[in-house]
């Protein structure tokens with residue numbers, strides 16, 4: 001690429017350049033992520049055990065540590081074409097505003113009704129449920145993006161969709177709830193009296209505003225008490241990261257078109273699916289010894305799984321009905337303060353990303369929410385997109401790296417994941433605009449309470 005050839009504002013792929021297979025990073029990882037364990041026997045979950053909860057094909061993907069490329073079924077490719085490829089945008093205006101020599105790119109996943117990347121996995125999971133002849137699926141949703149994406153996917157394939165929505169979001173985001181109901185989903189605020197585990201949690205914590213961990217327990221119970229239903233999850237699991245690699249594969253294809261090689265790749269991390277999806281093809285090159293990148297996960301200071309959590313087997317849910325996953329965790333009993341990035345309030349983290357972080361292949365930082373909204377507003381005013389609070393964690397880190405380049409004069413290339421739009425987060429923006437936004441950083445004592453709930457057994461020292 002000659003120096004003088006200007007990179008376009010948006011690098012689009014042609015329809016026939018959209019990837020036709022997902023990339024399974026686990027196949028190339030030297031240290032594989034640890035398997036899910038049955039909490040009763042402490043043995044790896046078998047396919048049969050997992051099939052009681054998840055669709056068969058998704059179980060196969062969950063357990064597949066060896067196949068590098070998994071073909072995307074034609075029906076899913078066709079659906080992807082309705083809103084993909086997503087643009088890779090050169091943030092010329094932001095660069096100009098920051099007066100930085102850094103070159104900033106973002107991969108924008110907000111161009112669909114769900115407003116986030118979550119549709120990439122929702123459509124895949126709904127497809128496999130339909131193919132198996134199921135009646136419907138159950139799930140949880142925090143901020144509502146996952147529930148929205150899944151409702152869209154289920155209505156497309158004619159599946160019933162039962163969503164347990166974290167109560168605080170259910171009350172704060174009535175419009176999200178209505179989008180889901182418009183797509184035909186049944187939405188229940190969690191914890192609820194519709195499940196045994198919900199009743200138990202309400203008895204122990206009356207007045208709780210809920211958490212993702214609670215909602216997962218309820219959704220799993222709702223699945224197990226209904227014939228022809230399976231549970232689906234919007235993040236954390238290997239299968240979800242796999243589907244989200246469409247983000248990274250498109251990003252890499254777009255960069256390759258212009259022979260651009262990023263120095264730094266940044267993403268926000270809730271359960272790790274967008275970040276895992278974005279970085280997989282790049283980390284693949286790293287673990288195969290072909291190239292090096294700096295990879296940065298950004299999480300909220302109020303829910304710091306990577307930066308202050310421990311690497312151990314833990315429950316994925318508050319009700320302790322799900323398998324144990326080895327991950328960076330704050331403990332399944334940890335209920336984060338009501339920060340505004342609902343999608344980043346999960347106590348654990350993807351086992352794949354946890355292993356990469358543990359092996360030093362990836363870095364992680366935490367940021368406070370007022371700094372995040374500062375970055376969100378700066379970005380919105382020059383790039384024309386009102387970002388989701390979750391995505392704005394990545395914006396914060398990208399701006400900080402670009403400002404470092406300004407000091408050193410280095411022309412680094414920074415790529416970050418802009419996972420979605422923030423139109424349903426205006427209550428948070430309102431707080432920020434009124435100067436009422438508060439930062440909350442949990443104390444060590446509070447974290448210790450969460451760690452105390454992590455199961456102890458030989459081999460699970462932390």
Ligand SMILES: *Cc1c(COP(=O)(O)O)cnc(C)c1O
Nearest residue numbers: 235270271272273274343390420
């Ligand atoms: C759910 C969500 C996230 C965080 O989830 P990951 O699984 O960590 O990607 C980030 N951004 C948006 C917009 C979301 O909806």
